[in-house]
Amino acid sequence: MPYPVIALVLSMTSTLGTAPASELSVRYEHPDSPRAEQARKLLKDSDALETRIRLPEKVKVVARDCDSPAATWDHDERRITICYSLVDKVSDTMTGISETEEADAGTTAARVDGALTVLFHHELGHALSTLNGLADSDQQADQFAALTLAADKPKRVVPAAEARHLLAAGHAGIDHLSGTAESATFACLLYGADPARYARIAQGGWVPAERAPSCTNEYNRVKSTIGSKAVKIGT
Template sequence: MESRIALIDPRRSHRMPLPLIALVLSTASTLGAAPAPELTVHYEQPGSPRAEQAMKLLKESRALKTGIRLPAPIEVTARDCDAAEATWDQDERRITICYQLVDRARRTMSGVSETEEADTRAWSGRMDAALSVLFHHQLGHALSTLNGLPDSDEQADRFAALTLTSDAPGRVVGAAEARHLLADQSGLDALSGPEESDTFSCLLYGSDPGKYRRIAQGGWVPPERAPSCAAEYDGVKSALGALAVKAPA
């Protein structure tokens, strides 16, 4: 599309009303420039020591961020809640991560790590990855509804696998491990559920079986399913990949 300014005869430009000149200049200067929706993060004041610790974990993990191109602005709010949950509100375009869910995940992961006699560094990496899974799962709900697609936990997990591998490849292996360790625990939102964990790990592994071979080696995806994971990932990427790409730097 050509700029309208190129069609203006300079010999007659003085006849053009000033408001119209301003409109043409504005149109020309923004031609081809699309809005750049952003993700904003707010931390509400915690109301207890546990909530304060949860807020600190979220901040230090840097899990609540994304470079994925968003169809509309999204707000992420970390706050105290009546329940241990994470939610997506389509009307408000808001992801809410409750301090109570983060605290429950922290205490559960601590118990698992103590049983395995894992060191502090291992626990910290697992927690960062677990929080990333929680966020990307809710981001998956957001991408589903904002793109006019049917929304479900399964769909959110598909998007989460795509966005996590694109956004935070360094946390992919940890995400599969963390979800596997917590899969049998109830009340942990997207971190609960053995079958869901197997499918999520399969998609992560299938995105690059060579790079993420530790997922298969760790047994976090069923051995009999591992050979088909690349095809499963390719199917998801073919269906949803265009809606889960990183924004230009």
């Protein structure tokens, strides 16, 4: 029986950084090449897969070598898979963009971490959709991702919005991070979660200027539709 969405989008412990291991486990499989090892280390050091989000069922997160660069959710197996080759592709693409802009190493690292965090929360969005008995789609996964990312990792919201904007604008062809319209909507939802705190999203033009004033309403509408009172943070 699916869990009603009103009962759960996410629930968090009161201690920052404490993940409910009984609900979500993370495993980094042994890489088969030096390049994959670099990607494994990058992903692990980024903390992109660390979360305080509670799910209605146990979910496994597995980082591993794959035949092609991808990030996927398998409902039958209750498993999120992040491929090392995708991590490598994200890192290479973002590094190239940053080098073109002559961005410093700290900015580049923040953008890579932001992009990897978006990928994980997008797959978490697919998990929340299907575990709650909802029709699954990339659009809805993005909506869940905006809600969970803003609540779970507020310090990563701005880098995440910037990273996705840069990758979409550059037509990188990376699954879940491509598409300028999708990027703008995602940025709008993140900005709408707290316009004062995330003012840089609007200032950077990652959401169109004419759309920015409506982003709070867009965020609240999405929260009401798929989250309502379910977004709970421990005190």
